[in-house]
Amino acid sequence: MAPPANRRSGYSRRAQYGTFFGYIAGIVGALVGGGLLIVSILNPGSFSWLRGAAADVAAPGGQVASEGRAAGQGAFAIIRGYALAGSRNARLERELAEAKTRLVEAQATAAENVRLKAMLGLARQYPPPLVITELVAGTGASTRRFATIAAGTDRGVAVGMPIRSPLGLVGRVLEVGSSTARVLLVTDTESVVPVRRAQDGVSAFAQGRGDGRLQVRLINLGINPLKVGDVFVTSGSGGLYRPGIAVAKLISLTRDGGIAQVLSDPSASEYVAVDNIWGPQIEPTSAAAQPAGKR
């Protein structure tokens, strides 16, 4: 395309200065960005109030969009359903028959659990979720995996609370605004969830890989007992997540564990539940707060 004529400054002093100061401003902008970046890398929480306020402002748009997103997912599912109806129907009937048997077995186990717990005097019930809310936004372009939920300090959400969907664990609250909160998804590379294998309790850590899958690392090294298809649930150690929330299903094996697919795809979950923090949290105390004799 031809360059527009007004871009050439020619002999005009004014135009030359305008171009020059434009460049200076551009370089200053880059320097400001670099400075902010250094501050936010050294102190990651330093702009959380700004992000919280911005998320609060954008939340209504996100709520509208989240309904559309759910509808879109539904439409895709319907189209796919038509294409695969016959074979899927047969498979589902077979699975349903198996599941009915398993359900009866599970009811028996649950009844036995209740009886045994009553004998032991253990009456620990899982509390109901604190808030049921919408997932209004998520970071799609960044390699960091965050999402925004439509509940903040106004509904009692606090940092560290686990977020789950009916299908499994989604993440935990990282920053809280007044009407929104920022969630660190389990697929982020900074997220580590203590898990155990559902059937026998082999304990491991599930760390995000940043590409929608989790790296499962066994705590006891040695012979890798895992098999493809194993389901992992939260183990409850660390006290953040209550035991027994489904997390991921193993899709391939590595030397020290495996790679697992997250069960609750955040793009498919419109509504999520915010739980209270499971166990009592021990605040990490600074050296100054320690008794003098211990130093």
Added chain:
Amino acid sequence: MPSRLMNAIHARFRRRINRAPSPALARGVPWASVMLGSLLPSWVFVASAPYVPPVGFLALLAWCQLRPGLLPVWAGLPLGFVDDLYSGQPMGSAILLWSLAMIALELIELRFPWRNFALEWLVATALIAVYIVGALGVANAGGGNTPVAVLAPQMILSALLYPFIGRIVAALDRFRLIPFVDMS
């Protein structure tokens, strides 16, 4: 009644003599469209992997290539700030990278004043690739630990999406210059 209303609107937009574009629209649409580009993907996709193209950055590139000089060289500062608020990157990431991209585009514009579609697409693809890898570096410095291989789908999608974003930006450019403000 509706037809009379439509006729009135049509008459208003069809007559071009003694009409000028609205200055607010003509100046505001580029800024607003880039900001919307930063916001919309985060609403539409809650993705479990980083495959969504950085639409705000693509829109910025498209505006700069369609109308060089319309967005000033320092536009990376405010627009990058808005992107940082919603992108999940550490604050300052987009401010820095978008400012550098604006300076680079300006230098390319001076070096190659006559460009064709292929060159513009090539330049944009190169800038997008550098931007995505740079954003990964910044995110990893801020606490992440993501390998570069994860980015391949996002890069390919962004490069393919760029001409389409360019068409949308061109349509917005026609929209912002509709002369409908009566000058008499």
